[in-house]
Amino acid sequence: MQFRLEIIESEAILMKKENKSKLKKNEDRFAYLFIAPFVVGFIILYADLIFSSISYSFSELTFQGKTFVSNFVGLKNYKEVLQVNAEFMPALAEALENMLTMVPVVLIFSLFIATLLNRKIPGRTIFRSIFFIPVILMTGIVTKTDSNLLVQSVVSSANELGESVGTSSGLNLTDISAALQGMSIGTGAIDFIITFIDNIYSVVNNSGVQIILLLASLQSISPSVYEAAAIEGATAWESFWKITLPMVAPVVFVCAIYTVIDLLSASTNNIMILIEDTTENTGYGVASAMAWIFFTIIAIILGIVVLIGRKAAFKQ
Amino acid sequence: MKIEYILKSNKFKNRVLSAVCVIFLAALSFIIIYPLISKVSSVFMSQSDILDPTVWMIPKNPTLDNIKNVIKYGDFFGSLLNTFLFAFVSAVLQTLSTTLVAYGISHFNFKGKTLVTILILLTLIVPPQVLFGPMYTKFRFFDFFGIFRNLGLPTLNLQDTFLPMYMLSATALGLKCGLFILILIQQFRAVPKELSEAAKVDGAGVIRTFWQINLPQTRAVMVSVFLLSFAWLWTDTFYSGVFLRGTNMFMTLVNDVSIIYEIGAIGNSLSGIMMNTATVMMMIPLIIVYLLGQRALIQGIQNSGIVG
Numbered sequence: 001m002q003f004r005l006e007i008i009e010s011e012a013i014l015m016k017k018e019n020k021s022k023l024k025k026n027e028d029r030f031a032y033l034f035i036a037p038f039v040v041g042f043i044i045l046y047a048d049l050i051f052s053s054i055s056y057s058f059s060e061l062t063f064q065g066k067t068f069v070s071n072f073v074g075l076k077n078y079k080e081v082l083q084v085n086a087e088f089m090p091a092l093a094e095a096l097e098n099m100l101t102m103v104p105v106v107l108i109f110s111l112f113i114a115t116l117l118n119r120k121i122p123g124r125t126i127f128r129s130i131f132f133i134p135v136i137l138m139t140g141i142v143t144k145t146d147s148n149l150l151v152q153s154v155v156s157s158a159n160e161l162g163e164s165v166g167t168s169s170g171l172n173l174t175d176i177s178a179a180l181q182g183m184s185i186g187t188g189a190i191d192f193i194i195t196f197i198d199n200i201y202s203v204v205n206n207s208g209v210q211i212i213l214l215l216a217s218l219q220s221i222s223p224s225v226y227e228a229a230a231i232e233g234a235t236a237w238e239s240f241w242k243i244t245l246p247m248v249a250p251v252v253f254v255c256a257i258y259t260v261i262d263l264l265s266a267s268t269n270n271i272m273i274l275i276e277d278t279t280e281n282t283g284y285g286v287a288s289a290m291a292w293i294f295f296t297i298i299a300i301i302l303g304i305v306v307l308i309g310r311k312a313a314f315k316q
Numbered sequence: 317m318k319i320e321y322i323l324k325s326n327k328f329k330n331r332v333l334s335a336v337c338v339i340f341l342a343a344l345s346f347i348i349i350y351p352l353i354s355k356v357s358s359v360f361m362s363q364s365d366i367l368d369p370t371v372w373m374i375p376k377n378p379t380l381d382n383i384k385n386v387i388k389y390g391d392f393f394g395s396l397l398n399t400f401l402f403a404f405v406s407a408v409l410q411t412l413s414t415t416l417v418a419y420g421i422s423h424f425n426f427k428g429k430t431l432v433t434i435l436i437l438l439t440l441i442v443p444p445q446v447l448f449g450p451m452y453t454k455f456r457f458f459d460f461f462g463i464f465r466n467l468g469l470p471t472l473n474l475q476d477t478f479l480p481m482y483m484l485s486a487t488a489l490g491l492k493c494g495l496f497i498l499i500l501i502q503q504f505r506a507v508p509k510e511l512s513e514a515a516k517v518d519g520a521g522v523i524r525t526f527w528q529i530n531l532p533q534t535r536a537v538m539v540s541v542f543l544l545s546f547a548w549l550w551t552d553t554f555y556s557g558v559f560l561r562g563t564n565m566f567m568t569l570v571n572d573v574s575i576i577y578e579i580g581a582i583g584n585s586l587s588g589i590m591m592n593t594a595t596v597m598m599m600i601p602l603i604i605v606y607l608l609g610q611r612a613l614i615q616g617i618q619n620s621g622i623v624g
Contacts, residue, residue: 027424027522028424028425028426029426030424030522030523031420031421031423031424031425031426031429032420032426033420034416034417034419034420034421034423034424034526035416035417035420035421035432036416037413037416037417037486037487037488038413038417038432038435038436038487038488038489038497039432040487041483041484041486041487041488041489042435042439042487042489044460044487045454045483045484045487045489046439046487046489048450048454049447049450049451049454050442050447050450052449052450052453052454053446053447053449053450056449056450061449113341113344116337116340116341117341119333119334119337120334121334121337121338121341122334122338123338127341127342127345129610130345130348130349131344131345131348132610133348133349133352133606134348135544135547136543136544136547136602136606136610137352137547137599137602137603137606138351138352139547139548139551140548140550140551140552140553141551141552141553141566141567141570141595142551142595142599200347201347201351204344204347204348209495209544212540213499220506236329236333254498258495261440261441264443265443265444265445267445267553267554272443272445275445275446276445276448279448279449284449287449288446288449291443291445291446292446294443294446295441295442295443295446298441298443299441302441
C-alpha cells in the first residue's frame with residue numbers, strides 16, 4: 001500500500017516537473033519579445049554602421065556631388081597611420097599612459113568615497129547628493145566650457161588691456177611639492193600626490209558612476225557581519241580588508257572595466273581629438289583606420305583587465 | 317562585560333572617525349561645488365568685475381546684461397525647446413527599451429543569450445566616434461535594406477530631425493545604453509525569484525509578472541537610469557553633432573554666442589563670459605530635474621543592492 005503511494009507520488013512529481021519545464025520553455029519564448037528592440041535595432045541600424053565603418057577604413061573616400069565615392073585601397077590607410085602619421089603614436093602613448101595612472105586612482109578614490117558615504121555620518125544625504133552632481137551636471141558640453149575657459153579668456157583679455165592678473169586657479173603646486181620634498185618622501189610618491197592634487201577635479205568627475213555602483217554594493221552587505229567581526233575583536237581596518245573588499249570585489253571589477261572604457265572613449269581624450277581632426281582634414285578613411293586600431297587596443301586592454309580581474313574578483 | 321567594553325570603545329572611535337569623515341567629505345564637496353558656484357556667480361558679473369582680481373564670487377556691480385545678450389544674440393528659447401525634445405523623448409525611450417532588454421536577459425534562458433550579451437558589450441565598447449561617418453551617411457540617405465532605392469524612390473533625409481536619435485534610443489542603442497542595461501540586469505536579478513514564482517502559481521502570465529511584480533521593484537533604478545540618460549543627452553555633443561548640425565541645440569547656442577563675441581559685434585573680447593552664461597542658462601532645466609530626481613537616485617541605490 002505504502003509502496004504504491006510512493007509510486008503515485010513520484011509519478012506526480014515527475015509530471016509536475018515535466019509540466020514545469022514545458023511551462024518554463026513556453027515562457028522562455030517571451031524572452032525574444034523583451035530583447036526584440038535591441039536585436040531588431042542591432043540588425044537594422046547598428047551592424048550596418050560597424051560594417052561600413054570597417055570598410056571605410058580600407059578605402060579612400062571622396063565626396064563627389066551628393067554621395068561618397070569609395071575606392072578600395074587595401075591596407076594603405078593602416079600603413080599610413082602606423083608608419084607615416086607622426087601624431088598617432090605619441091597621442092596613443094599619452095592616452096594609454098593617462099589611462100594607466102587614472103584607473104587605479106579613480107578606483108581607489110571611488111571605493112574610498114563610497115565607504116565614507118556608507119557610514120552613518122551627519123549630513124549623509126546632503127553629501128550623497130553633492131557627490132552625484134558631477135555625474136549629472138558636469139558632463140559633455142559643460143566640461144568643455146569649463147571655468148578654466150573663463151579664466152583663459154580673462155587672462156588673455158587682461159593681457160590685451162596691459163594689466164597683469166595672477167593665475168587665479170586655486171592651488172599653488174610648486175609650494176606643495178617643495179613642502180613634500182621637505183618631508184623626505186620618495187620622488188615617485190611626490191609625483192603621484194602632485195598628479196592626484198593636480199587632477200583632483202577630473203578624478204572626482206570621472207568617479208561618479210563608480211561611486212554610485214560601489215555604494216549600492218556596500219549597502220547590500222548586512223551590518224550584522226560587521227557586528228560579528230567587531231565582537232570577535234576585528235578592527236575597522238581588518239574588517240575592511242577581510243569583509244568589505246571581498247564582498248565588493250565583483251563590483252570593483254565592473255567599475256574597472258567601465259573606467260577603462262570611459263577614459264579611453266572620452267571626447268577629451270587625445271586620440272579622440274586626433275581622430276576628429278583627421279576626419280576633418282586628412283579624410284575619413286584614415287580616421288576610420290585610426291579608430292579601428294584604437295578599438296582593437298581597447299579590446300585587448302579590456303581582455304587583459306577581464307582576465308586579471310576575474311581571477312582576483314571571484315577568488316572566494 | 318568585555319563585549320560591552322569593546323562596543324563602548326568602538327562607539328567613541330566611531331564618533332572621532334565620523335568627525336574626520338565629515339570634514340574630509342566637506343572639503344571634497346567644496347571642490348565639487350566650487351566650479352558650479354563660480355559659474356553661476358560669474359553670470360551676474362559685469363566685465364569690470366571679471367577683470368577685477370579683488371572680486372571673488374560676489375560681483376560688485378551685479379548685472380543682467382550677460383543674460384540679455386545671450387537671449388538677444390542667440391536663439392535661447394529655440395535651443396531650449398529643441399534640446400528638451402531631443403533629450404526628454406530619447407531618455408524616456410532609452411529607459412523603456414533598456415528595461416525591456418535587461419528583463420529579457422535577466423529572467424529567461426533562451427538560445428543566443430550569450431551572443432546578445434556580447435553584442436550589448438560591443439555597443440558599449442565601440443566608441444561612438446568610430447561610427448561618426450557611417451552614422452551621418454546612414455541617416456542622411458536613410459533606407460531600409462535598399463528597399464527605397466530598388467523601388468526607384470528617393471532615400472529619406474533624416475538630418476536635422478530627431479528621428480535618428482529616437483530610433484537609436486528605442487532600440488537600446490543610444491547614449492551609454494549598454495551601461496544602463498548592465499545596471500538594470502543587476503537590479504532585476506536582485507528581485508527575489510520567489511515573488512515571480514508565487515505570481516505564476518496564482519496564474520499570472522509572463523507579461524503580468526513583469527508588469528506587476530518585477531517592474532515596481534525596479535522603479536527607483538529606472539528613475540536613476542532616466543535621470544542619467546536625460547542629463548547625458550542634455551549635455552551631449554556627439555549625437556547632436558552628427559544628426560543636428562543645422563538645428564539650434566545647447567551646443568549651437570554656446571558656439572553661436574562665442575562666435576558673435578569673437579567677431580566683436582558687441583565690442584569686447586570676453587567670449588568666455590558669454591559661453592559661460594549660455595551654459596548656465598541651458599543648465600537650469602537640468603538642475604531642476606536633478607533636484608526633483610536626486611531623492612529617487614539615492615533611494616534607488618539604497619534599495620537596489622546591485623551586486624556584480
